[in-house]
Amino acid sequence: MSESDLTSQPPDIGDAHLVVSFPAPHILHVAFDRPAKWNALLSKDNWALDAIWGWYESEPSLRCAILGTTSRRAFCAGGDLIELGQKDRKPWPDSGLAGLAKRALRKPIIAAVNGVVIGGAVEMLTNLDVVVAGESAVLSLPEAKRGVHAGGGGLPRLVYLIGRQKAAELLMTGRDVPAPEAERIGLVNAVVPDDLVEARALEIAQQTAANSPDAVILSLYGLRLAERHAGYQGMMDEYFSSRELQVLLKGENTREGLRAFIEKRPPRWVNSKL
Numbered sequence: 075m076s077e078s079d080l081t082s083q084p085p086d087i088g089d090a091h092l093v094v095s096f097p098a099p100h101i102l103h104v105a106f107d108r109p110a111k112w113n114a115l116l117s118k119d120n121w122a123l124d125a126i127w128g129w130y131e132s133e134p135s136l137r138c139a140i141l142g143t144t145s146r147r148a149f150c151a152g153g154d155l156i157e158l159g160q161k162d163r164k165p166w167p168d169s170g171l172a173g174l175a176k177r178a179l180r181k182p183i184i185a186a187v188n189g190v191v192i193g194g195a196v197e198m199l200t201n202l203d204v205v206v207a208g209e210s211a212v213l214s215l216p217e218a219k220r221g222v223h224a225g226g227g228g229l230p231r232l233v234y235l236i237g238r239q240k241a242a243e244l245l246m247t248g249r250d251v252p253a254p255e256a257e258r259i260g261l262v263n264a265v266v267p268d269d270l271v272e273a274r275a276l277e278i279a280q281q282t283a284a285n286s287p288d289a290v291i292l293s294l295y296g297l298r299l300a301e302r303h304a305g306y307q308g309m310m311d312e313y314f315s316s317r318e319l320q321v322l323l324k325g326e327n328t329r330e331g332l333r334a335f336i337e338k339r340p341p342r343w344v345n346s347k348l
Contacts, residue, residue, distance in 0.1 A: 080136075085129050090122035091115075093144055097276055100137040100283040102130050109145035112190060114154040115172060117164035124173030131180050137283040137290065140275045141172070141202070142186035146268055149185075149211065152193035155220065159332040171198045175228060178298065179203075180291055182282055186275035187211050187253075188268055193220075197228025199261065200235055203294065206275045207253040208268035213261060216248035221331020221341060223322055230309045231301070235260045318348050 084094055091108035104126055106113035115123075130136055143149050153171060157163060170176035174183070175198040185199055187207040196213050199205050217224045224245055232241045236259045244251065256262040266274045282290060313319060322328060326344050334341035 080133060082129070082133055085122070085125040087122040087126065088118070090119045092119065092122055092126070094126065097140075098280055098283070100135060100287075101276070101279045102126075102136050102139040103142065104139065105142045105144045106148075106150055107144045109143075109147055111154065112148035112151035112192070113143055113145070114151040116154050116157055117166055120153075120166045120169075120171060120173055122173075124167035124169045124177075127169070127173045127177060127179075127183075137181065137287045138279040139181065139183045140186050140272075140279055141174075141183055142272060142275065143188055146188040146208070146210075148189040149187045149191045150195035150198070151190060152195045155332060155335050158222075159336060171195065174198050174201055177201065180294065182279075182290060182294060184275045184279055184282075186271045187262070188271050190214070193217055193224075194228075196261070197224065197232060200228040200231040204264075204275075204278055205262045206264050206266060206271055206278070207256065207262045208271045209253055209265050210268050211253040211256075211262075211265075213251045213253070213256050214248060215244050218245060219248040219331070219341075220335055221327040221329075221343070223319060229313065234301070321348055 079096075079099070087094065091106065091113070093105040093107045095103045095105075097103050104123070106115075108114065108119070130139055150172065153166075167173060168176065171194040175194060179201065182203045185202045185205040187199070187205060188211060189208075191199065191211065191213045193214075193216060196215055199213075215224060229241075240259055251259075251261070253262060253265045257265045264274065325347060327341075327346075330343065331341050
């Protein structure tokens with residue numbers, strides 16, 4: 075597929091750390107491309123991705139999308155903590171990390187995961203439809219180690235996928251989860267050799283694109299309705315407006331966690347005021 079087959083042109087992503095391509099008919103491929111920073115996303119990257127997904131949803135010739143990486147070192151390390159730690163930090167789109175964490179999707183998106191997936195990027199994955207991971211991939215939710223909150227918007231979906239106790243363990247410890255374990259507990263659909271991740275994701279995308287786009291969209295709509303009626307949005311609204319979150323955001327431990335990360339030293343926590 076080439077851009078000439080599209081009915082509208084992709085948005086201008088400027089100098090965002092992304093590579094956009096069309097590997098097969100009706101398929102969009104977007105790759106994170108900031109390998110030196112483990113594909114940690116800046117505000118401009120999130121805004122560019124928000125524009126890309128909005129365009130993808132509206133472009134009738136596209137039926138499936140793949141989100142991958144140009145480097146096997148990392149899929150995505152979440153938001154850039156150095157930028158997030160700045161007093162004049164730039165805002166993100168309402169759709170959240172990668173323009174996906176909080177987006178109500180209509181069309182399918184497949185994740186092609188190589189390398190590390192950290193923090194909000196794990197929560198973002200829970201909002202995608204299929205996750206193919208390389209056997210060396212590692213997922214982790216280290217927010218507690220950084221003094222920040224798990225605010226990617228995916229906490230209720232995380233509980234839905236893997237259960238409250240398993241989600242609690244991962245959030246409490248911040249430990250790494252190897253791809254085979256992630257598959258066993260339901261965070262990943264399939265684990266394949268690292269050099270076959272993109273090929274497997276493309277195979278699933280082509281199988282999807284060969285089907286009726288109306289039937290695919292309606293099937294996904296039904297699944298999203300099930301999530302909506304489970305009350306996910308209400309749960310996140312209550313979480314984001316809670317007194318506890320406001321205390322954490324203004325607290326010393328949040329500042330200390332980010333300082334320690336930037337200064338590459340162990341954090342010196344104070345007793346909780348929650």
